[in-house]
Amino acid sequence: MKKITDEQLNQYLEIRIKLGEENFKFINACYDEVLLLKKEEATKNIKFEITDFSKFRDFAKK
Known part of the structure; x- marks a missing residue:
């Protein structure tokens, strides 16, 4: 999983503020x-x- 950048987080928060919780x-x-x-x-x-499924658990432990 990739980590988000500060710029992406700021864009996300900006959109969230503009749209409001209901639309979000x-x-x-x-x-x-x-x-x-x-x-x-x-x-x-x-x-x-x-x-x-045991194969998935074994893979997840790695």
């Missing part, structure tokens, strides 16, 4: 939906078995 919740929901769609597209041809 909507933008967060839209952003979450876009991420979900991208995840589904990226993983559409990948099939998981129940036994695969």
Whole structure:
């Protein structure tokens, strides 16, 4: 995961202030939906078995 820069954080806060909390919740929901769609597209041809989850835990420990 990349860390955000100070400039990106300032832009984020500036947009948040301009839009207000109510509108910002909507933008967060839209952003979450876009991420979900991208995840589904990226993983559409990948099939998981129940036994695969231990592999994920082992990978996460590294």
